[in-house]
Ligand SMILES: Cc1cc2nc3c(=O)[nH]c(=O)nc-3n(C[C@H](O)[C@H](O)[C@H](O)COP(=O)(O)O)c2cc1C
């Protein structure tokens with residue numbers, strides 16, 4: 001994980017909690033309209049991948065229990081993890097790329113509706129991503145993956161000062177590269193080949209030489225639209241289009257997107273496909289279905305989008321008719337750390353990753369609500385353009401006071417808590433009924449994120465070793481970790 005050079009260790013903010021009456025009169029626990037629906041409060045659990053689906057992308061009992069546990073706390077909105085829109089293998093991540101996924105997703109909807117007594121709105125985040133391969137063993141890369149093209153032959157010939165290399169068998173080139181030093185490779189391979197060798201091969205939306213990448217603008221609108229229709233059929237109250245972090249749609253929005261086909265370059269071109277995807281979704285699900293978007297207030301990478309880009313996109317999204325705008329920050333591949341051999345690059349290891357899930361080892365600003373000023377600036381733009389699309393702020397929000405102040409200042413309309421909700425899914429209920437002092441406070445040290453990085457079932461260090469001998473506690477790692485937060489014994 002990326003660290004500041006001289007990090008300052010912050011304490012989690014001390015707080016006092018409201019009485020039930022105070023909570024009742026708060027903005028946080030007041031309803032808000034989201035599209036055609038009303039959330040009972042302005043509390044929101046953003047998408048979090050828990051690594052509990054089957055390898056084929058189906059909902060498991062562990063998924064059902066996981067979301068049921070969140071529903072017990074009755075947040076205003078619960079967003080189901082990033083769920084793949086395509087019908088392609090993607091490991092134990094949920095998928096919605098075919099009708100066969102609908103029955104499992106419908107069960108998920110049912111358990112959440114039942115557990116929350118219908119109080120929690122349930123949205124599902126839908127995502128497309130491009131190929132990311134694991135970092136290969138060095139020799140394997142040269143034997144199997146490297147494409148020996150004319151440019152490479154010329155580089156090798158120039159390096160050895162011998163034109164014979166232009167016509168030598170491929171195997172000879174591969175063997176000579178295997179013996180080359182890192183410095184020599186830096187000179188011989190191009191940037192993408194170096195990346196494929198040292199980080200693992202990764203596609204970008206700008207790889208228009210690849211037909212499937214070139215044709216994304218023709219294909220994605222229908223793929224997202226079909227997924228959204230399935231979400232509606234499964235009973236979700238709405239969909240959240242995932243335009244954030246390291247994935248395809250964020251790639252189109254990114255200032256690094258210089259596609260020359262009208263979908264890259266200036267902002268109005270970069271937002272074109274995201275709007276076309278929205279248009280296709282809206283057309284298929286109808287005006288009354290909730291369709292929102294998650295995107296980045298700042299990409300936090302060199303040459304990437306900054307606040308001004310996000311302000312522009314936010315107004316375009318509001319104008320197009322999105323029912324909510326949920327802001328995140330960072331989480332990109334471009335500055336990610338080099339993975340170990342056999343592992344895939346993880347987009348939350350660089351500075352942009354830090355900004356996505358900030359920890360208590362921080363700069364002087366600290367991790368608590370550090371994205372809120374950006375969200376506030378985005379909201380000002382949206383509102384002054386004449387739209388009142390609800391805006392969700394997330395990132396290091398942990399106390400009632402913090403949340404209420406954000407809403408009172410008008411910096412956001414809804415407050416998201418991911419890790420705090422993971423640490424204590426009952427946060428919302430406890431605070432609402434005046435028992436906030438029983439909240440299990442997240443320590444923002446990212447044990448959960450490390451599990452996500454390792455593609456292992458996500459749990460929280462504050463509860464996963466507690467009451468392991470409880471007869472019905474579901475566990476992993478040979479009984480060493482429980483999968484769900486213990487029950488709140490009122
Ligand atoms: C384990 C884990 C999984 C996550 N998965 C997703 C995801 O699927 N989609 C998404 O948009 N954000 C994801 N996030 C980011 C969170 O939604 C949230 O933006 C981030 O944790 C910062 O909010 P917080 O400080 O309240 O935790 C994930 C975060 C964690 C800790």
Ligand code: SF4
Pocket residue numbers: 419420422423441442443444445446447448449459460461462
């Ligand atoms: S493991 Fe628990 S306490 Fe630590 S950051 Fe994650 S949710 Fe918070």
